Amino acid sequence: MKLYIDSADIKQIAYLHEYFPISGVTTNPSIIAKEDRPYLDLLQNIKEVIGEERELFVQVIGDTPEEMVEEAKFIKRKLSGEIVLKVPVTEEGIKAIKLLTAENIPTLATTIYTPFQALIAAMAGAKYVAPYVNRIDNLIGNGVKVVSEIVSLYSTYQLPTEILAASFKNVQQVHDVCLAGAHSVTVDPEIIAKFIAFPATSKDVAEFKETWQNRYGVNKTNL
Ligand code: E4P
Numbered sequence: 472m473k474l475y476i477d478s479a480d481i482k483q484i485a486y487l488h489e490y491f492p493i494s495g496v497t498t499n500p501s502i503i504a505k506e507d508r509p510y511l512d513l514l515q516n517i518k519e520v521i522g523e524e525r526e527l528f529v530q531v532i533g534d535t536p537e538e539m540v541e542e543a544k545f546i547k548r549k550l551s552g553e554i555v556l557k558v559p560v561t562e563e564g565i566k567a568i569k570l571l572t573a574e575n576i577p578t579l580a581t582t583i584y585t586p587f588q589a590l591i592a593a594m595a596g597a598k599y600v601a602p603y604v605n606r607i608d609n610l611i612g613n614g615v616k617v618v619s620e621i622v623s624l625y626s627t628y629q630l631p632t633e634i635l636a637a638s639f640k641n642v643q644q645v646h647d648v649c650l651a652g653a654h655s656v657t658v659d660p661e662i663i664a665k666f667i668a669f670p671a672t673s674k675d676v677a678e679f680k681e682t683w684q685n686r687y688g689v690n691k692t693n694l
Contacts, residue, residue, distance in 0.1 A: 572596030
């Protein structure tokens with residue numbers, strides 16, 4: 472299981488990278504636009520914070536497969552270290568994924584709403600697929616079931632593509648796709664912050680500390 476940060480907020484990325492087992496950062500055009508900075512400068516800054524070895528996902532904007540491929544190569548040239556190009560799962564995107572795969576450029580097929588889209592993207596050579604769990608739920612679908620069916624299809628056809636589940640609004644959705652067999656998840660910082668926080672845990676920790684201090688004195692640790 473790999474955990475990615477779905478954000479381009481440098482402060483939040485730096486904090487979460489320090490405290491959580493993070494494998495990289497995913498962005499999309501809306502996430503980048505929110506930061507209101509020259510995008511290449513922002514992307515370079517993210518890379519500096521997370522390090523060369525962690526993946527940064529950047530989405531192409533072009534309409535045609537050729538534009539997407541050109542953009543992908545431009546982004547790869549401008550940024551160092553592990554970069555994965557996000558390509559929408561349209562007909563044009565599938566062709567771009569095929570072309571980029573032929574040149575060993577890793578891709579993630581994004582905006583996945585159906586298991587069949589994920590199957591075709593994997594056959595085209597996508598390294599990752601990103602099913603949009605909460606957006607599927609909002610369409611009266613079932614995002615977790617979509618993830619589970621992709622797991623089953625990839626197992627049936629022995630496809631090496633990894634499921635990087637995206638678009639979450641709560642911790643329960645993240646938990647459910649992990650149980651369904653997603654290889655990784657990308658999550659908004661506000662939700663990652665809720666992964667660990669649990670009132671009973673905080674209460675237990677406070678009780679242990681109090682009994683310890685009552686016996687050994689304030690500010691005494693095991694040292
Ligand atoms: C990640 O690849 C997606 O762009 C992102 O998770 C979408 O999340 P949202 O539905 O919260 O915008």
